[in-house]
Amino acid sequence: MIESIPAAAADAPVVDVHAHVLLPQLQGAMQERDPAGFGAAGELEARRNGAESLAASGAMIRDRFARLTQLPLRLEDMEAQGVDVQLVSPSPSHYYPWASPTDAAWVAREANGLTAELVASAPDRLVGLGLVPLQHPDLVVAALDDAMIERGLAGVEISSSAGDVELSDVRLEPFWRRAAELGAVVFLHPFGCTLDERLDRFYLSNTVGQPAENAVALSHLIFSGVLDRHPGLRIVASHGGGYLPGYIGRSDHAWTVRPEAHGCREKPSSYLRRLWFDSLVHDPAVLRALVDAVGHERVLLGSDYPFDMGVDDPVERVQAADLSDDAEQAILSGNAARLLPALAGMARTAGHRRAAGIPR
Numbered sequence: 592m593i594e595s596i597p598a599a600a601a602d603a604p605v606v607d608v609h610a611h612v613l614l615p616q617l618q619g620a621m622q623e624r625d626p627a628g629f630g631a632a633g634e635l636e637a638r639r640n641g642a643e644s645l646a647a648s649g650a651m652i653r654d655r656f657a658r659l660t661q662l663p664l665r666l667e668d669m670e671a672q673g674v675d676v677q678l679v680s681p682s683p684s685h686y687y688p689w690a691s692p693t694d695a696a697w698v699a700r701e702a703n704g705l706t707a708e709l710v711a712s713a714p715d716r717l718v719g720l721g722l723v724p725l726q727h728p729d730l731v732v733a734a735l736d737d738a739m740i741e742r743g744l745a746g747v748e749i750s751s752s753a754g755d756v757e758l759s760d761v762r763l764e765p766f767w768r769r770a771a772e773l774g775a776v777v778f779l780h781p782f783g784c785t786l787d788e789r790l791d792r793f794y795l796s797n798t799v800g801q802p803a804e805n806a807v808a809l810s811h812l813i814f815s816g817v818l819d820r821h822p823g824l825r826i827v828a829s830h831g832g833g834y835l836p837g838y839i840g841r842s843d844h845a846w847t848v849r850p851e852a853h854g855c856r857e858k859p860s861s862y863l864r865r866l867w868f869d870s871l872v873h874d875p876a877v878l879r880a881l882v883d884a885v886g887h888e889r890v891l892l893g894s895d896y897p898f899d900m901g902v903d904d905p906v907e908r909v910q911a912a913d914l915s916d917d918a919e920q921a922i923l924s925g926n927a928a929r930l931l932p933a934l935a936g937m938a939r940t941a942g943h944r945r946a947a948g949i950p951r
Contacts, residue, residue: 592664602936604675606927607905608778609829609869609893611682613659614705621687621698623843628689638782646748651899658897661711668897669716673906676937677896677928678747680720681706683782686913688726688753695724699734707742708757718933719744719890720778726753728762732769745933746825751808759815760807771823773914776930779808780829796850799948805833813862814886816855822865827891831872835885837864860884867930869906871901875912887918891926 622629637645658664659682669677671807681702690698703721710719721738722817723731738744747770752758758779770777784790789888812818814827835842842859845852855862863885871893872878882890892909894900902908909922 603924603928604934605673605906605923606676606677606892606931607669607672607894607935608680608827608927608930609780609894609901610627610677610679610896611659611898612679612706612709612901613656613682613722614685614702614818615660617681617698617701618704620701621690621694623811624688624694626696626765628691628694632687634687634757636783639787639791640796643792644794644796648796655897655899660711663839665896666713666716668903672894672904674892674894676716676718676927676934678745678776678778678931679706679709680719680778680780681722683748683780685722686725686750686753686782687723688750690724690726692724692727692730695727695732696734698722699724699730700737702739703742703744707744710744711932715937718931720746720748720776722751723747723766724753725763726750728760728766731763731766735766735769735773735775739775746770746773746778748778751779751804753782757811759811759817764820767817767821767824770782770820770825774823774825774932776822777826778896779805779826781805781808792940794939801830801938802833802928805830806835809833809835810859811843811868813842813859814846814852814854818865819856821916824865825867827869827930829869829871829895831870831877831881831890832863832866832868832885836868836881837877839884864889867891867926871895871903872910873902873908875908878909878912878924879914882912882914882918882922885920887914888926890922891930892923 673927683704684755687698699722706719710717723734735747738747781801781804784796784804790796790800809828809832840859846858867889868885869891870878872881891903894905
């Protein structure tokens with residue numbers, strides 16, 4: 592277990608911790624391996640999203656397919672954004688939470704290998720995260736070891752739940768223990784929302800569903816005592832942690848007055864400063880509120896590259912929040928340098944120099 596995180600170097604690179612890669616070969620293989628499961632999952636997605644959103648999302652993916660799959664375009668966009676390094680994770684569409692144990696283990700190994708290949712093609716610009724089959728808790732430790740020990744990735748990406756497995760599930764205790772031992776980055780990124788057809792119009796499945804899923808998943812981690820038992824965990828919540836940081840007072844009140852909400856040792860708000868959050872909240876005032884709730888030391892730059900619910904100017908979005916110089920620098924680079932030992936030795940690039948007004 593890593594006991595402490597070293598201080599960031601003065602020339603730490605600007606790091607986007609929320610960026611995705613699409614693995615079309617994996618998608619095609621899963622469709623062949625389990626056509627019935629693949630078809631049922633498509634029907635569920637259609638019910639949850641609605642026909643209008645499903646059509647719009649299909650067009651968006653087609654439009655951005657090249658950026659999701661071609662490294663030169665990714666590097667060009669990073670340069671334009673002033674981003675030195677991306678922490679790249681597979682598209683959440685590759686979770687396949689319905690997959691059998693055999694298929695799920697294969698998916699994790701394949702996704703880990705393909706992500707590692709991408710990182711190896713640009714080792715000074717990319718750091719990678721793999722996948723674990725969350726729906727099969729007995730397989731997740733092996734998948735985590737494969738990602739980090741065999742493939743050299745920095746950690747794994749997980750959803751907010753999978754099947755009947757919540758993040759508070761006791762069957763995941765070996766995973767949390769191993770993640771803490773390895774110093775794994777565990778990137779929490781929901782895919783879909785269990786509110787189902789209630790969100791099947793106006794793109795509520797994403798605009799409301801994703802923040803709700805983040806809040807539920809983080810609450811499972813906090814209230815169940817996972818963070819008490821495994822204080823070395825490095826969990827990064829996408830989308831600024833969803834609704835939880837802005838309404839954490841209600842959780843504190845429940846912890847105070849409700850016995851069944853007393854599964855953690857301290858008030859829930861105290862655990863926000865043991866987690867990490869990306870900056871993708873789409874509003875300068877909301878980013879300032881997130882910093883107030885969790886501390887600027889716990890916020891990291893995130894863009895959701897290259898999806899349409901992400902932003903093309905993540906650095907400028909942070910700068911627009913009018914934070915202190917120390918807070919801005921921490922979010923753009925310093926916090927990631929503390930979180931990710933893999934960044935050691937990575938340099939600032941021309942894109943960062945332009946964003947910072949530093950001449951070539």
